[in-house]
Amino acid sequence: DAGVTQSPTHLIKTRGQQVTLRCSPKSGHDTVSWYQQALGQGPQFIFQYYEEEERQRGNFPDRFSGHQFPNYSSELNVNALLLGDSALYLCASSLRDRGVHEQFFGPGTRLTVL
Amino acid sequence: QQQVKQSPQSLIVQKGGISIINCAYENTAFDYFPWYQQFPGKGPALLIAIRPDVSEKKEGRFTISFNKSAKQFSLHIMDSQPGDSATYFCAASRGGRRALTFGSGTRLQVQP
Numbered sequence: 001d002a003g004v005t006q007s008p009t010h011l012i013k014t015r016g017q018q019v020t021l022r023c024s025p026k027s028g029h030d031t032v033s034w035y036q037q038a039l040g041q042g043p044q045f046i047f048q049y050y051e052e053e054e055r056q057r058g059n060f061p062d063r064f065s066g067h068q069f070p071n072y073s074s075e076l077n078v079n080a081l082l083l084g085d086s087a088l089y090l091c092a093s094s095l096r097d098r099g100v101h102e103q104f105f106g107p108g109t110r111l112t113v114l
Numbered sequence: 115q116q117q118v119k120q121s122p123q124s125l126i127v128q129k130g131g132i133s134i135i136n137c138a139y140e141n142t143a144f145d146y147f148p149w150y151q152q153f154p155g156k157g158p159a160l161l162i163a164i165r166p167d168v169s170e171k172k173e174g175r176f177t178i179s180f181n182k183s184a185k186q187f188s189l190h191i192m193d194s195q196p197g198d199s200a201t202y203f204c205a206a207s208r209g210g211r212r213a214l215t216f217g218s219g220t221r222l223q224v225q226p
Contacts, residue, residue, distance in 0.1 A: 105159070
């Protein structure tokens with residue numbers, strides 16, 4: 001049973017560029033959440049997707065956008081990259097069932113903005 | 115009201131000792147409190163979680179104690195082992211499928 005997978009593992013971009021990160025949820029999961037983890041800090045919630053729609057959003061600018069596909073996989077897009085966007089981007093998947101609460105994280109994509 | 119405050123920032127424990135990490139929250143709407151373990155270069159791994167209708171939950175060497183009136187919860191690692199050396203994060207949410215609010219993390223080092 002495959003867990004949450006993310007690609008790429010590492011990415012280096014320059015300021016002003018755009019980046020797309022990808023996530024495949026754990027088998028059987030239908031909800032994907034994205035988090036940003038700066039070095040030495042806890043993850044911060046970016047947004048959550050369910051049924052191909054953004055359902056909840058954290059305190060991140062519109063430069064951060066996402067998409068969920070019919071197979072539940074998801075993309076995170078960041079436009080006009082800033083140096084401060086350098087972080088580990090984590091994807092978490094869960095099952096949208098009232099009795100199930102666990103969120104499982106992938107290994108993350110390390111983004112470096114130069 | 116969305117903050118989760120975690121302490122200590124770092125912790126050094128001898129092998130076989132008890133590691134204790136504390137968290138406090140403000141938002142009384144939170145109803146799900148997980149702990150995650152993260153090794154360098156890896157994503158957080160769910161360790162144990164608790165709902166506010168119980169005061170304690172134990173899984174193996176890991177125990178969560180929950181004090182609803184004080185809005186505090188803690189992780190106890192019994193018989194700490196060098197393999198437990200990692201960063202631990204507490205978190206909270208209104209139902210686990212909603213956004214998790216994380217603490218700032220505790221770097222645990224278990225010395226052999």
